[in-house]
Amino acid sequence: MINSIKGSPAVNQNYEAKEKHDNRQVENTKAKEDQAVILDLSKPVKKSAGYSKPAARKIDVDEIDRLWKESQKSYETLRKLVEKLISKQGKKLEDLLEGKDVLLVDEETRAAAAQAVSEDGELGVKAVSERIVAFAKAVSGDDKSRIGELKNAIIQGFKEAEKALGGTLPDISQRTYDEVMKKLDEWSEE
Numbered sequence: 001m002i003n004s005i006k007g008s009p010a011v012n013q014n015y016e017a018k019e020k021h022d023n024r025q026v027e028n029t030k031a032k033e034d035q036a037v038i039l040d041l042s043k044p045v046k047k048s049a050g051y052s053k054p055a056a057r058k059i060d061v062d063e064i065d066r067l068w069k070e071s072q073k074s075y076e077t078l079r080k081l082v083e084k085l086i087s088k089q090g091k092k093l094e095d096l097l098e099g100k101d102v103l104l105v106d107e108e109t110r111a112a113a114a115q116a117v118s119e120d121g122e123l124g125v126k127a128v129s130e131r132i133v134a135f136a137k138a139v140s141g142d143d144k145s146r147i148g149e150l151k152n153a154i155i156q157g158f159k160e161a162e163k164a165l166g167g168t169l170p171d172i173s174q175r176t177y178d179e180v181m182k183k184l185d186e187w188s189e190e
Helices: 018-023 029-034 061-088 093-097 107-116 125-140 144-164 171-189
Strands: none
Touching: 061 107, 061 125, 125 144, 125 171, 144 171
16 A cells, blocks of 8 residues: 655656655755655545535624624614704604604704715715625625525515615615625626
8 A cells, every 4th residue: 555655856656655754854955845745545535426516604603793783883873863863852752753743953963864874984885785795695604606595685675674664765775775786796706
């Protein structure tokens, strides 16, 4: 049985026993350069006659957790902004939701909201689309074969948001949807 192969510039290969190879000490760089890979044939190698499906990657739970926390942080920021506006005006949320009262937006709150949804804001198209795509990749285990399934889930999510907002999405939501789909297409072509 062959336990080791020692390379040489000659066409013929020199073989030596594994014990000799294990006891040999390399004393100079030239000897290291002449040393070859050890071929161990003592273990059988299983080979498939056909193509095999690559193993699915593990779902990245840490990434999902990080994205969830980031999403919750953004939600809390927006919620506090609205709560502050409501409490400043001495209004009740129930009355506002039922249309019994009107909420006036002051300049400070308007500026904070505008910053949040700006191009570089935490609720802007870029940031939200990146979080959605990162979440999709994480839950799929970076499996590009699931892009169709991911897109369908995202489409369903945006449809649910449309229903919640009375049948149409604001422009920023539509731009976010378009950016998410663009990023998923780019990922599938990588």
